[in-house]
Amino acid sequence: MRVKVACVGGGPAGLYFSILMKRQNPSHDITVHERNPAGSTYGWGVTYWGGLIQKLHQHDPESARAVRENSVSWSDGVAHIRDHRTTHRGDEGFGIGRRVLLDILAERAQSLGVHVEFGRELAPDDAPPDADLLVACDGAGSALRERHAGHFGTESVTGRNVYIWLGTTKVFSAFTFAFVETEHGWIWAYGYPFGPDHSTCVVECSAATWTGLGLDEANEADGLALLEKLFAEPLDGHPLIGRADSGGSARWLTFRTVTNRTWSHGNLVLLGDAAHTTHYSIGAGTTLALEDAVSLAGALRGQPALRTALTHYERERRSALLSTQSAARYSAQWYENLPRYTQLPPEQMFALLGQRHSPLLPHLPPALYYRLDRTAERLDALRRLKRWLGPKVARTAHSRLR
Template sequence: MKIDIVGGGPGGLFLSYLVKKRFPAWTVRVFEQNDADATYGWGVVFSDVALKFLEEADRAFFKRFTAEHVRSDHMEVVHRGVHVPIDGHSFSRVSRIALLKFLHAECRAADVELLFNTRVDDVTALHGADLVVVSDGVNSRSRSQLADVFKPSFVQRRNKFAWYGTAQLISAVSLIFRATQHGVFIAHSYQYSAGKSTFLIETDPQTWQRAGFDQMSDEQSRALCGRIFADDLGGHPLLSNKSSWFEAVTVKNEKWHDGNIVLLGDALRSVHFSLGSGTRMAMEDAIALCNGLVLHQKDLGAVFDYFETTRRPVSDRFQDAAAKSLDWYENVADQMHLEPIDFAYSYMRRTGRVTHDDLRQRAPGFARQYELIHGEPVS
């Protein structure tokens, strides 16, 4: 069997590795429009809960995958300058370029053909492939080409984001909220390597405009954001890597496959970082699609049915929770009057899926702090 994968992100690379490991005689090619060393963004973070899927799928790969990751055993919510630790949350972090380099090496060892600087302008022209996997990201060119078939829908969220890095080492996965004369700014931050941290900044469009970001250069934007979060950056400047301001877009597709073509990862559905990692979802897609191939091999109809039956309910639940999380962030000004513990509690329960009993189990220390103030609430 011959499989062509359009897009060399984590989902497409992991799928190619899994398939070649199970079916070494099959031909698997990955087409990536960028250079092997190209990357945008800074780090990728996985919770231990999120990584369970990987350990269960391939324990040896999991050990290699996490060997060089930066570990953290808690997260923090910073409100009014008070650091509120949330226990029971372990994370594994790595730079995006290190993640891709690792996957490149795993794929080459499995004899996957990696074609960099190779842009696929017409996915239907891949006639020699038995299966074509479209995994070229949230702005998928291939999905757009076949929009009449897949029927994608897009929901534009309103908040503004800029994805910066910093040499300030922020050991805990931290959410920092700062009230300013212009409005509220939020930083999503975490250390992902020995010398760097991600520092993604978020604000609502009115605050963004009042602060004058619409009139600023990249350098001016970084300088102002650095001043807003000066207490957290410890004198380190923010670093840019094509860090233009952007808005989040939620992508869904009515159809997931057509003929011998199937969507995967962000091309299939976007998952906002306020709730979880799109990288995780793409890699879970890869596992499900590979499992479908193991069960049904060349019967693509059965493969796709297995993939969609397995992944669509999970995808829908995740996107629903992510939408509620985004709502909380977009209306965070309404929560800023809360005391730090209450504010963090509101954050932890923002999706409506986490009960107080859940917090007692997952974060007993934090739950006890809340109970000392308010008693034992009915979840």
């Protein structure tokens, strides 16, 4: 059945959803309304992991290939802690420029017949687009959702730390963490490559450290100069860059965890950050948005009634998000309580950085948790060795008996 769909917001979620709907039925009338001009976006690179590419390939091989071809990858994690550098092997991760990703998805959507209207912002008193299905994919501060905030039961919890999203010409060879102690407290950065010439660099600290260093009052140039000095070693002399476009200065922010009691209202449904946000420190935001799009398109294909389809989508995604959202909460709390871990030797601190999703970690002394974790790891390795040796020992004994 042919339906008319309007997506308000041209981020990854809305664009990918429009692609999937067009692939399901080319006769669908689909329009994406994006408030920014074509080719402009705030942000640098986004991260994802190998499983996402496999999932994208199942649903649209063409866009999946383009995303993979325009991504860079890494497998190591590196931490600079005071004057110490430590490295750990990890799963393969990927980075892609946010603008590149949006261009890929927009071009793919348009090639399938989706109408993508750039520079189209929905004012507070504007009537929503006329459609059989209205998709709010306009971010954590969704204006479309706020029109029915009471129905959706939107809640927003603000984190304690402040952060700023920056770029740099330093191309990191691994996912890089840097922790610096100042007279006003700790400040740290996460860095990862997303192309041949640039990396993303997110800087975070407590509000007390931010004000103590004067970053709350510094203009952009002075603030970036101070951060470049603090992170001189991992940046290796490269500059930090405030914005990828000329749309103003980079801003210090506090992360908002957004949740909603329900995700739909009549023919209006929430997608991506409009429905839920997940702390940036686990690098899952873009992946979750794209997975939302896959789930919603699948529900609409499999359920004939709109109400039933939207209920199925919400139930499926809430269940899938539980473990990731729990990990994100504990990850944010780990950073908010960073001084609890900075007295450990650097290798142990980095190990617990990798364990920051654990619900047990906040309740045990860090050094004790580290020892218990190492013991469990050795026991697990011993169990794997015994399972591997078992058949070999049995075969050897059997041959000797013969």
